[in-house]
Amino acid sequence: MSNQINDLTHATDDIVIVGAGLAGLFCALKLAPRPVTVISAAPLGEGASTAWAQGGIAAAVAEGDSAEAHAADTVAVGAGLVDETIALGLAREAGARIHDLLRYGVPFDRDLEGRLAVSQEAAHSARRIVHVRGDMAGKAIIAALIDAVRATPSIRVIEGYVAEALLTEGDTVTGLQLRQTADPSAKPHIIASRAVVMATGGIGHLYAVTTNPAEARGLGLAIAARAGAVIADPEFVQFHPTAIMVGRDPAPLATEALRGEGATLINDKGERFMIARHRLAELAPRDVVARGVFAEIATGRGAFLDATASLGSRFAEKFPTVYASCIAANIDPARQPIPVAPAAHYHMGGIAVDARGRTSLRGLWAGGEVSCTGAHGANRLASNSLLEAAVYAARIAEDIDGHDFAARASPPEPTTPRNCAMPPLTEANLRTMMTSHVGVIRDADRLAQAIRTFASLERDTGNIALRNIATTALLVTTSAWARRESRGAHCRSDHPTERPDLAHRTMTTLQAAREIAASLAESPATRSTHPITA
Missing domain, CATH: 3.90.700.10 (Succinate dehydrogenase/fumarate reductase flavoprotein, catalytic domain)
Known part of the structure; x- marks a missing residue:
C-alpha cells in the first residue's frame, strides 16, 4: 500500500486509525490482513505516551494471583465509579493480550525459571506488573509493534498529519480532516471513511507540568466532542x-x-x-x-x-x-x-465507549487513553492503562471485522478556520491556567475563572488548533466545577469529602459544557482579567 497522503482521498480501504500508540498499532495489527490506514502526528514511536510508560502492564499471570483479585484492586482504587463488569473483563483478558505482545516480539522480563517476571506497584495486592528491564516496558512495546506494523503489507502509515475535525452526516462519521503538522497553514486533506478508530492519547500537555509528550493535547477528545460524541468523566485527571x-x-x-x-x-x-x-x-x-x-x-x-x-x-x-x-x-x-x-499524567475521562469500543457516533470507535471505558473510575490503578489499551484495541478490531457497514457517503466540505497555526504563547498561557486552576487541588472560584476563559476561546477564536485544545480544557473544567465533592483524583478544597449522591459517572457533551459556561458568564469589564489571547 502507498504511504502517500495524496492517495488517501481515493483509498479503497474503509478503516482509518488516528494515533500510533499501543491502542492504534495493536488495533491495526489485529485487523490484518484487512486494509487499514494509521495516521500519526509524529514519526512512529515519537509522539505516543506508550513509549514513555515505565511501569509495565498489570496482568494476573503469577501463581497465586487471579483476575478476580486484580479486578477487586481496580475497583477499590476507583473510588466508587469503576464499572465492575468492565474491570473484571479487562483482568480476565490480560493474559491473552500479554501473549499477543510476546508474539509481536515484546521481550518481557523473565525469572530464572523462564516464567514472566512480575513486580509490585502501588495499591496492587500482589506482584503482577509485567515489565521490560525494570522501567523500559513502554519503549520495548512500541518498538516491537512498530516493527510488526512495518512488516504488515495491509497497514498503511501516514506520518506527520494531525486530525483536526471529524466529518459527519447526522450522527454518522463519514471522514476526517487532516492537516500537515510541519505546515499548519497548508490546505487540509479530507479522507472518506466508514470506520474511524480514535486512538490519539490523553490530555496531559494541556497542563504546564506534565509527563506527557507534546502530542497529548486532547485533540481526539475535542474533535469527537465537536462532532457530538458523549464524553465521560472528564474531570478525573490523574497527577503522577x-x-x-x-x-x-x-x-x-x-x-x-x-x-x-x-x-x-x-x-x-x-x-x-x-x-x-x-x-x-x-x-x-x-x-x-x-x-x-x-x-x-x-x-x-x-x-x-x-x-x-x-x-x-x-x-x-x-x-x-x-x-x-x-x-x-x-x-x-x-x-x-x-x-x-x-504532574498531569493520565486522563481517566475521555470519549464514552461501550464494551466493544463503540462511541455514541456511528462509525466511530475509540481506544486507549482518549476513551473512557469505566475501568478506571475516579483514579486509575497503576499499570492498568496499557492493559486497557491492548484489550480494547483487540475488541475494536473484532467488532469492526464483524460490522455491517452501510454504503460510504461522500464526506462534506472541510472546515475552514481563519488560522491554523497556534501561537506558542497562547498555548503556554492556557497550560499555566490549567495547572493553577484545574490542578491537584481545585475550588469553585478558580474553576469558574478558567471556565470563562476557555469558553471564550472555544466560542470566539478562528484558530482551529487553539479551538480544539480550548474545547477539551472546557470539558474538563466544567465537569470539575459541577462535581462538588472530592473523589479519587478530583479534589475540591471547598468540598473536601465524598458525597454518596454523586457516586456515579459523569456523562456530558460539549453543548452541556457550553451551558455551564453561559451560566457563569461575567461582564466584559471583568472578563479581561483572565486573558488568553487568540
Whole structure:
C-alpha cells in the first residue's frame, strides 16, 4: 500500500486509525490482513505516551494471583465509579493480550525459571506488573509493534498529519480532516471513511507540568466532542506524584515501581511525610500520594524520592531510564534524593465507549487513553492503562471485522478556520491556567475563572488548533466545577469529602459544557482579567 497522503482521498480501504500508540498499532495489527490506514502526528514511536510508560502492564499471570483479585484492586482504587463488569473483563483478558505482545516480539522480563517476571506497584495486592528491564516496558512495546506494523503489507502509515475535525452526516462519521503538522497553514486533506478508530492519547500537555509528550493535547477528545460524541468523566485527571523536577518539559518520570522497590518520599528535613497520611505510606493510591507531595511542596519543605538505601548502586541496572534522566540533570540517584512534584499524567475521562469500543457516533470507535471505558473510575490503578489499551484495541478490531457497514457517503466540505497555526504563547498561557486552576487541588472560584476563559476561546477564536485544545480544557473544567465533592483524583478544597449522591459517572457533551459556561458568564469589564489571547 502507498504511504502517500495524496492517495488517501481515493483509498479503497474503509478503516482509518488516528494515533500510533499501543491502542492504534495493536488495533491495526489485529485487523490484518484487512486494509487499514494509521495516521500519526509524529514519526512512529515519537509522539505516543506508550513509549514513555515505565511501569509495565498489570496482568494476573503469577501463581497465586487471579483476575478476580486484580479486578477487586481496580475497583477499590476507583473510588466508587469503576464499572465492575468492565474491570473484571479487562483482568480476565490480560493474559491473552500479554501473549499477543510476546508474539509481536515484546521481550518481557523473565525469572530464572523462564516464567514472566512480575513486580509490585502501588495499591496492587500482589506482584503482577509485567515489565521490560525494570522501567523500559513502554519503549520495548512500541518498538516491537512498530516493527510488526512495518512488516504488515495491509497497514498503511501516514506520518506527520494531525486530525483536526471529524466529518459527519447526522450522527454518522463519514471522514476526517487532516492537516500537515510541519505546515499548519497548508490546505487540509479530507479522507472518506466508514470506520474511524480514535486512538490519539490523553490530555496531559494541556497542563504546564506534565509527563506527557507534546502530542497529548486532547485533540481526539475535542474533535469527537465537536462532532457530538458523549464524553465521560472528564474531570478525573490523574497527577503522577513523582515527576522529576529538573526543568524539562515534559518532566521525566520517576516510575512508581521505584516505590515498589522500597524508595521513600522525604522532605528537605529527611522526614517520610507519607507515613502520617496513609497506612500504605508511599504505596498508597496515586491520588493520595500526589496530594501528599503537593502539600509538602506548598509548605516550602519540598519533596524528594530517596532510593539511596533501597537501591543504591543497583539503581542504574534496575531503572536505566530514570537513572539517565537524573544523571543528565547532574543528580546521582544512587547517592542523592531526587526532587519530585505532581504532574498531569493520565486522563481517566475521555470519549464514552461501550464494551466493544463503540462511541455514541456511528462509525466511530475509540481506544486507549482518549476513551473512557469505566475501568478506571475516579483514579486509575497503576499499570492498568496499557492493559486497557491492548484489550480494547483487540475488541475494536473484532467488532469492526464483524460490522455491517452501510454504503460510504461522500464526506462534506472541510472546515475552514481563519488560522491554523497556534501561537506558542497562547498555548503556554492556557497550560499555566490549567495547572493553577484545574490542578491537584481545585475550588469553585478558580474553576469558574478558567471556565470563562476557555469558553471564550472555544466560542470566539478562528484558530482551529487553539479551538480544539480550548474545547477539551472546557470539558474538563466544567465537569470539575459541577462535581462538588472530592473523589479519587478530583479534589475540591471547598468540598473536601465524598458525597454518596454523586457516586456515579459523569456523562456530558460539549453543548452541556457550553451551558455551564453561559451560566457563569461575567461582564466584559471583568472578563479581561483572565486573558488568553487568540
